[in-house]
Amino acid sequence: MSEQAEKPTPRIWVFIEQEEGQPHPVSWELLGAAGRLAAELPGSVVEAVLLGHDVAEIAAEAYRYGASRVYLIDDPLLETYRNMPYGVGVSKLVTKYQPEIFLIGATTLGRDLASTIATRVKTGLTADCTELAIDPKQMILAATRPTFGGNLMATILCRKHRPQMATVRPRVLTMPEPLPAAEGELLREPLDLSESDIPVRRLRLIPGEEQINIEYADVIVAGGRGVGGPKGFTLLEELAESLGGVVGASRPVIDAGWIGHEHQVGQTGKTVRPKLYIAAGISGAVQHTVGMSGANFILAINSDPNAPIFQMANASIVGDLYEVIPELIRQVKGAGNGQ
Amino acid sequence: MASKYTFDAIVVGGGPSGTAAALTMARGGLKTVLIERGRFAGAKNFFGGVMYTHALADVLPEYLERKPPFERPVTEQGYWMLSPDSVVRIMHKSEHYKQEPAEAHTVLRAQFDPWFAEQAAAAGALLITKTTVTHILQDAKGRVIGVRTDRPDGEVYAPIVVIAEGVNNLLTQKLGLIKNDLPxxxxxxxxxxxxxxxxxxxxxxxxxxxxxxxxxxxxxxxxxxxxxxxxxxxxxxxxxxxxxxxxxxxxxxxxxxxxxxxxxxxxxxxxxxxxxxxxxxxxxxxxxxETGYDRMPKLSAPGVMVVGDAAGMVDAMHREGTNLAMTAGKMAGSTAIAAHQANDFSAGFLRQYRKNLEATFVLKDMKQYRRMTDFLDSTPHFMGTYANFLNDAALRYFTAHGMPKRDMEKQIVGLLQERRSFFGMASDMLKLLRAMRG
Amino acid sequence: MHSVVAIKQVPDTSNVRINPETGTLIREGVPTIINPYDIHAVEMAVRIKEQFGGTVTVITMGPPKAMEALIECVEQGADRGILISDRRFGAADTLATSYVLAHTVEALQEAGPVDLLLFGKQAIDGDTGQVGPGVAARLHVPLLSNAVAIESFDPVARKAVIHRKIEQGIEVIETSLPALLTVEKEIAAVKRAPLPNLINAASYKPELWTADAPVPFDIEQVGIKGSPTIVGKAFTPPAREAGAIMSVAEKGLSEAVADALAMIVQASVVTLPNQNGGRP
Known part of the structure; x- marks a missing residue:
């Protein structure tokens, strides 16, 4: 691989997000996507960017998900994520190695960082993409994202500026299978900052009360306005528990305060990709469905036979959820024989 | 009572009547505030209907230059009488209707009202939206001196309050200008x-x-x-x-x-x-x-006047309301201007408003059709029976080929008598005439 | 003490309609609102003003209609509204937008220091959340995204302690001032504005800044010219296909539920505790 070639190697970069040494799975989802893009972009390579303190061993995992090289900035100042040193560090790498495409997870951290980098290096950034492809004519990234509350999809192009940056939410892309053994090259770069350069410091972290990891749940039982009130959610919880799943909710329910925002699925909440999504009392507004249309199987329960959710569900039950869900629980638990 | 919150006049409600009042008073030099509960004037109105331009021209002579959001001029109008499976149409179309400016236009109120309120604001009225007037403030003698709204520090004062709160006239009721809620x-x-x-x-x-x-x-x-x-x-x-x-x-x-x-x-x-x-x-x-002339509220009291739907100013017979409302708003506005000139806001002075209104079509028409609601009420079969009859008669008339015309006419008369006795019909007609004459 | 809040007037996305044939947005008749996060940013700025004195300036880039949004902010307690509006600013992406807003703040800084910059965490029409961070990067001020509370604020020592909502919980950060916060709704509940504010706002005329005056903008960095990204195409999202619809009224409760469970098992998406789907 020659850096001096007339036409430089197009690099497809993925930011490896880690927190306390734990890589965020979205990083591997992005490496999977980067691999697919590389197959369409002749001569390109997939590489990863890793920042943190004492995180070098994560690089080995990045190789298994398809990175041929990992750029590592390992510095005590990067112990916890802070916008300024991370922004400075990654921007320096971008300026030095000139990647063609740069993918970052659309997590709280990733969104914070991606905008900073794009502004620093003055390039285009497309947020929350749901599909990434190479435009076959122009050989550039075609990044598709929902806009206007999920009512419209737009494919965004960045013709002249590099890198072409995009963020993708966790669970929008499928998780690739890691290779059992893969080798790569680790390239260390310095940060060149001192603590006095950094205008912020973390005083403490108040851990979230209960970590519900709705994005990665296999089964979600979600409730909407039709549930009628906060009490109904105990019923949904019971069903979720019997299926080994978690409870989700649509935005009106969050706004009404029936359940915490961490349960919110949809455009302004989380994107989920469960194997089974049970939508109870959810009408099916597009703001909600953009967050769950990636589910393998959708079961909708609604008393309104014209609920739009029925148009996209694999199976639907028209009926009162206060009758249907207890029956579901009964049958799932096998307590009854269904008759 | 800080001077900042004292005005010459307060208008409650940004519909056509309140806006017409505010516009008139602002043009007459009164420091006027118009308080509307919706997000914008007209936000609470859903109305696709006909706007008669004579009343608008009366309030805002240069309305055409201000580009009102008219939909279409009305160049053809009339009645369709439906039976369950057919229709008799009586339509009138005339080149006369095409004169500029047209006498009537279709409008959408969600667009017309904000435009109209803008004209009042351009004339100098202060337009306050998203604010509900909850109380009319009175002094010890019962004279109206201002209003209280649902906002913090929400009181404003003025010697004149024009109530244009619409059909749900809680304030008018609280003031005792009308006995109770409309049945x-x-x-x-x-x-x-x-x-x-x-x-x-x-x-x-x-x-x-x-x-x-x-x-x-x-x-x-x-x-x-x-x-x-x-x-x-x-x-x-x-x-x-x-x-x-x-x-x-x-x-x-x-x-x-x-x-x-x-x-x-x-x-x-x-x-x-x-x-x-x-x-x-x-x-x-x-x-x-559909209050009707006889059940209208008292239109004024010391320091206050009531206009528009709040005062039941609707001509049910012709489904007119906005033009009555605008004319009433203008009358109340000019009365307020005169009251300021005379520095007299007493019940006696403000009675001028009703007197002036009686000289206009507003109260004249309402008076003439005062029995219309009662008529429809006492003859509930009127619409259905006669519309069905017309359709049946038309069917016979147009399909009775090969039958002596006299026989056909007899059949048609027979059709009518099947539905309503001769005396029943005579009584309906009499009542209708009385209702229309007033 | 001078706070600057950047807001955006957006179509109410709960009312957005799409023309299914052309795949374009029907803007006609769609009400516009202040981006819901932004109004909380204004509220926060007003509360800081109430505690420490000073002024609140609200800025927005948009069409002339966005004046309404600025007036609404004055109703909420802001002192000054600036609309940055020019045809040449049209079709800007987030990079060009962050330039215009950052340049506006720089112009305000020439008249006196700006201590705090507040943005909504994202706008509900684009949902990018990129403009606030972009402005912070351009102005070289600390960025605190997803702020949910201001624990302490000291304009004299020029320090503040901010709570940020992150995936692991609430991160408590001490920052120097000026700083730029993008805020969640929790930052400050919007209070009903007092009537005197509305009376004041009813006759308030926001300032209009164009590309040339009172501050010249670099035309190369605004609008389409300053935007690296373009929309290649727009289309309505593809629909999933509807499956079987079972009515409790027609089938009976237990049969409808059993059928649904059988379909789930057949699709073998999950293993049920009672794998026969409840059937005997």
Missing amino acids: PRFVALAVKEYISLPPKEIQARFGLSGANEGAAIDVFGDATMGLPGTAFLYTDRAGLSIGVGMLLEEFVSHKLRPYEVLARFKNHPAIQPYLDGGKPLEYGAHLIP
Whole structure:
């Protein structure tokens, strides 16, 4: 691989997000996507960017998900994520190695960082993409994202500026299978900052009360306005528990305060990709469905036979959820024989 | 009482009557504040209807220069009488209607009202939205001195308050200007839809030559399932306004759901083809006071005047309301200006408002049709019976080939008598005449 | 003490309609609102003003209609509204937008220091959340995204302690001032504005800044010219297909539920505790 070639190697970069040494799975989802893009972009390579303190061993995992090289900035100042040193560090790498495409997870951290980098290096950034492809004519990234509350999809192009940056939410892309053994090259770069350069410091972290990891749940039982009130959610919880799943909710329910925002699925909440999504009392507004249309199987329960959710569900039950869900629980638990 | 919060006049409600009052007073040099509870003036109004320009011109002579959001001029109007499966149409189209400016236009209130309020603001009135007046403030002698709103530090003061709060006239009631809430007998409920259609399609369906022509049609008979009430179909620029209005009492006593009556009307074989392929964009319901002349509230008291729907200023016979409202608003406004000049806000002085109004069409028409509601109430079969008769008669008339004409005429008369006795008919006609003469 | 809040007037996305044939947005008749997060940013700025004195300036880039949004902010307690509006600013992406807003703040800084910059965490029409961070990067001020509370604020020592909502919980950060916060709704509940504010706002005329005056903008960095990204195409999202619909009224409760469970098992998406789907 020659850096001096007339036409430089197009690099497809993925930011490896880690927190306390734990890589965020979205990083591997992005490496999977980067691999697919590389197959369409002749001569390109997939590489990863890793920042943190004492995180070098994560690089080995990045190789298994398809990175041929990992750029590592390992510095005590990067112990916890802070916008300024991370922004400075990654921007320096971008300026030095000139990647063609740069993918970052659309997590709280990733969104914070991606905008900073794009502004620093003055390039285009497309947020929350749901599909990434190479435009076959122009050989550039075609990044598709929902806009206007999920009512419209737009494919965004960045013709002249590099890198072409995009963020993708966790669970929008499928998780690739890691290779059992893969080798790569680790390239260390310095940060060149001192603590006095950094205008912020973390005083403490108040851990979230209960970590519900709705994005990665296999089964979600979600409730909407039709549930009628906060009490109904105990019923949904019971069903979720019997299926080994978690409870989700649509935005009106969050706004009404029936359940915490961490349960919110949809455009302004989380994107989920469960194997089974049970939508109870959810009408099916597009703001909600953009967050769950990636589910393998959708079961909708609604008393309104014209609920739009029925148009996209694999199976639907028209009926009162206060009758249907207890029956579901009964049958799932096998307590009854269904008759 | 900080001077900042003291005005010359306060108007409660940004509909046509309140805005007309505010505009008139602002132009007359009064420091005026207009308080509207909706997000914008007209936000609480869903109305696709006909606006008569004479009242608008009276309040705002240069209205045409201000580019009002008119939909179409009304160049054709008339009545459709529906039976369950047919229709008799009486339409009037005339080149006369094409004179500029046109006498009537279809408008959408959600657009017209904000435009009208803007004109009041341009004249210097302060427009306060998203604010509800909860109390009328009175001094120890009972004179109105200002209002309290639902906002923090929410009091403002003025020697004149014009109440234009609409059909739900709680403040008018609290002041004791009207005894109590209108019974369902005197309130009509109109349910309406706005259906979008391409202008070309509208023109083709209604036989209009272009955007400079429009139709306003009142529909009777089966449109309201034969019950007292009317339905309407108006052409807008790129859509149709369609609706059904009936006394609230009729909905209640016949256990009808308003939207079902409208849906039924829309599916009538004589109506459906006009709507075909259109997309319903808005749906709404609105109450219309059918108070009538005899049950109107007291129109003024020391420091206060009542205008528009709050005062029941609706001509049920001709479904007119906005023009009455605007003219009343203007009259109240000019009375307020005169009161400031005379520095007299007493009951005696403000009585001028009603006196002036009596000289206009507003109270004259209301007086003339004072018995209309009672008439419809006492002859509930009127609409249904006669509309069905007309349709049956037309069918005989147009299909009775090979029959002596005299026999056919006899049959037609017989049709009518089957439905209503001779004396019944005579009594209906008499009542109708009396109701129309006033 | 001078706070600057950047807001955006957006179509109410709960009312957005799409023309299914052209795949374009029907803007006609769609009400516009202040981006819901932004109004909380204004509220926060007003509360800081109430505690420490000073002024609140609200800025927005948009069409002339966005004046309404600024007036609404004055109703909420802001002192000054600036609309940055020019045809040449049209079709800007987030990079060009962040330039215009940052340049506006720089112009305000020439008249006196700006201590705090507040943005909504994202706008509900674009949902990118990129403009606030972009402005912070351009102005070289600390960025605190997803702020949910201001624990302490010291304009004299020029320090503040901010709570940020992150995936692991609430991160408590001490920052120097000026700083730029993008805020969640929790930052400050919007209070009903007092009537005197509305009376004041009813006659308030926001300032209009164009590309040339009172501050010249670099035309190369605004609008389409300053935007690296373009929309290649827009389309309505593809629909999933509807499956079987079972009615409790027709089938009976237990049969409808059993059928649904059988379909789930057949699709073998999950293993049920009672794998026969409840059937005997």
